[in-house]
Every structure is written in structure tokens, then in C-alpha cells.
Amino acid sequence: MSEHARCLTDxxxxxxxGPTKDIVPFITLCTLDTIFETIMGVKLHAQAGKxxxxxxxxxGLTAIHMKRVQFPWYWNNTLFKWSPLGxxxxxxxxxxxxxxxxxxxxxxxxxxxxxxxxxxxxxxSEVVKKRRRLAFLDLLIESQRxxxxxxxxxxQEEVDTFMFGGHDTVSSSIAFAFYLLAKHPAVQQKVHEExxxxxxxxxxxxxxxxDLQKLEYLGYVMKECQRVxxxxxxVGRNLERxxxxxxxxxxxxxxxxxxxYWLHRDPKYFPDPEKFDPDRFLPENSKNRPHFSxxxxxxxxxxxxxxxxxxxxxxxxxATVLRQVKMTSTQTRDELxxxxxxxxxxxKGIYIKISHRD
Ligand code: HEM
Numbered sequence: 001m002s003e004h005a006r007c008l009t010d011x012x013x014x015x016x017x018g019p020t021k022d023i024v025p026f027i028t029l030c031t032l033d034t035i036f037e038t039i040m041g042v043k044l045h046a047q048a049g050k051x052x053x054x055x056x057x058x059x060g061l062t063a064i065h066m067k068r069v070q071f072p073w074y075w076n077n078t079l080f081k082w083s084p085l086g087x088x089x090x091x092x093x094x095x096x097x098x099x100x101x102x103x104x105x106x107x108x109x110x111x112x113x114x115x116x117x118x119x120x121x122x123x124x125s126e127v128v129k130k131r132r133r134l135a136f137l138d139l140l141i142e143s144q145r146x147x148x149x150x151x152x153x154x155x156q157e158e159v160d161t162f163m164f165g166g167h168d169t170v171s172s173s174i175a176f177a178f179y180l181l182a183k184h185p186a187v188q189q190k191v192h193e194e195x196x197x198x199x200x201x202x203x204x205x206x207x208x209x210x211d212l213q214k215l216e217y218l219g220y221v222m223k224e225c226q227r228v229x230x231x232x233x234x235v236g237r238n239l240e241r242x243x244x245x246x247x248x249x250x251x252x253x254x255x256x257x258x259x260x261y262w263l264h265r266d267p268k269y270f271p272d273p274e275k276f277d278p279d280r281f282l283p284e285n286s287k288n289r290p291h292f293s294x295x296x297x298x299x300x301x302x303x304x305x306x307x308x309x310x311x312x313x314x315x316x317x318x319a320t321v322l323r324q325v326k327m328t329s330t331q332t333r334d335e336l337x338x339x340x341x342x343x344x345x346x347x348k349g350i351y352i353k354i355s356h357r358d
Contacts, residue, residue, distance in 0.1 A: 005320035022349030041135025057095040182329035226296035233261035326357040
């Protein structure tokens, strides 16, 4: 995480004193590099301009999915399959599946060699002993060895799910958090001060796991950003049984949408809800607030399985970038063009001016 965050920081530092830029594409490449390596154990190098085909296919699928939701004539599987949009969908899916299938096969072979010899062969074909970073895929392959019910296709589905669930969400969350900090210089100043206190004067020092826990104020800022611009604005369920609610019975099978974006604006729990105020999440201010009033990662059986990972990654990336730079923005909330797709997006981009920090 730290390495990829460093790369992003270098890219953003390249924009210093330049014109304002939409920062979303930069952040997305960083979160894609991070999740790709964590899940599959190999580097994508998206920030270095590689893996563009995979990247475009991932974004293509999300865009097509949203069009399909919007236009009812695409809901029928057969009509969709034969439409130009459906064909584009299949093309993107093929690229994604081929990439993950190849990584899975390569990884399996690599693990076999490694198990036999307990060594790894590096790029220059030199045999070196080194400690490997355990990837999510390694755990799945190991699990398959112990329990043959898990097929290669099953592994691929898990890998694809995590790739999808784990990069756009974090990217959007970080981009909106930078936007809100850029709009609230006093809060940004407090974040900078906390970082100087916790991390010391060496701004190039790699940020480690133990540092992240100490950045408490940054944690409150991240929560308030999630409250104001909720990354996953709503989730859906089909009712498995009749549900009594506000004097009405919602029958079994009813599709239900839960709007977390609006939940987070309930003035009963968050007075003056449009006001950006990270102090709402200080322990003394949040101790009496019910748990279900703030659900950026949802709740229940199908809540976000990547929550801890996401928080760690976001903190690491934000801290690494903010160690070096200051952000400002003149863009108003209306000018963001907010759209609630699978994740909340700024359809008009998030334009930030990057400068040296004091
Ligand atoms: C800020 C970042 C993130 C946010 C706001 C977020 C939010 C959510 C939410 C609200 C859900 C629940 C959807 C529902 O209730 O139907 C969910 C599910 C999920 N998330 Fe995340 N997520 C984030 C990052 C991640 C990351 C980094 C990963 C993977 C490493 C991940 C993997 C998943 C998976 C696999 C599910 C589906 C769980 C299931 O259906 O059982 N998420 N996420």
C-alpha cells in the first residue's frame, strides 16, 4: 500500500503549481495497483501506464451495468445478449476473465515450484530465497488443495468479486475525502498537524501499520467524509419474509432499497447534516449515537468484508499524499455532478489544485 501510495504522491507532486486537475483517474490507478497486488500477488503497474486493457474492461463493465439498470429493454437477458451493448459487455468480460485465469494458472505453477524447492526464481532467472507477500489468491489455492470442492472457476469468481468490490470504492472514497479537505482548509491544517506530531519531521518516511492507528483525527475525518459523501449510497435486498414496518406489511419477496446517503443526513443523529464537521466522530460526541445510524460499510450478513482493509488503505494513501502536499478547490458541490451509481461518483470530475505544504 505504502509503495503504491508513494507512486501516487509522486504523480500528484508533478501537478504542483500547475492548473487544477481531475484527481480521480490518478487515485483509481493507485487503488487498482494496490488491490491487484493484494489479491493476485502480482503487480499490474497501472500507474506506470500498464494494464490499460484490463482497466478499460473493468470500467466498461461498470458503465454498461448502469446503462442496463436504466433502460428496461436491456433487462431481458436474450435481448441484452444480442444488443451492441451486450456484445461489448461480453468482450470486456472476456478480457477480465482471461487476465485473472492467466494469473491464477501462473500463480499455481509458481506455488508448486516454490513448495518443491522453497525458493523463488526471479526475473533474471536467478534463484533467490526471499520472503513472499502472501496474496488472497494464495489462500484460495491453498484452500483448494485442502478441499477439492473449490473449483478454478470458483477461485476466479472470488478474485473478480474482490477486484470489483475493492478498487472503485476506495478510489471514490479517497477522492471525495481529498475534495472535502480541499474545501475545508482548517480541517486539512489539523490533519497536517496531527501527521507532523505522529510521524515526525521526515516527510519521506514510509508510513507503517502502527503509524496508521495513531492518526486518530484523520480517522474522524474519513468517517465524516463517508457520512457527507457516502461511497455506497444505497444497497438492495429482497425480503425473505413478511416485514412489519410503520404500520404496513411489506410482503416476502419485495425488493427493498436502503439509502445510506439519506440515513447519514438524519438530523436526529447528525444535527445540521450538511455541515462538514469531523468532531462529530470524537468519542465523546458519538458515544450515544446508535450503531445503525452510520453504515458506510453496511451491516448484517452481507456487510463489507473488506472494511478493515479499506480503512487501512485509505488512511495509508491519504497520509502519504498529505505528508507532501496541500489541496484547494473552488469547485462547488453542485459542480461535482454527483451520481449514485454502484458507488457515488462525481460525473464532472473532482478538480483540485495541488501545492507545496508548509
Ligand atoms: C471505502 C471503501 C469501501 C466501501 C465504502 C465499501 C462498502 C461496501 C458496502 C456498503 C457493502 C455492502 C453491500 C450490501 O450490503 O449489499 C460492501 C460489500 C462488499 N465489499 Fe466493500 N466497501 C469498500 C471497500 C472494499 C474493499 C477494499 C474490498 C475488498 C478487499 C471490498 C469487498 C467487498 C465485498 C466482497 C463485498 C460483498 C460482501 C458480501 O456480499 O457478502 N470492499 N462494501
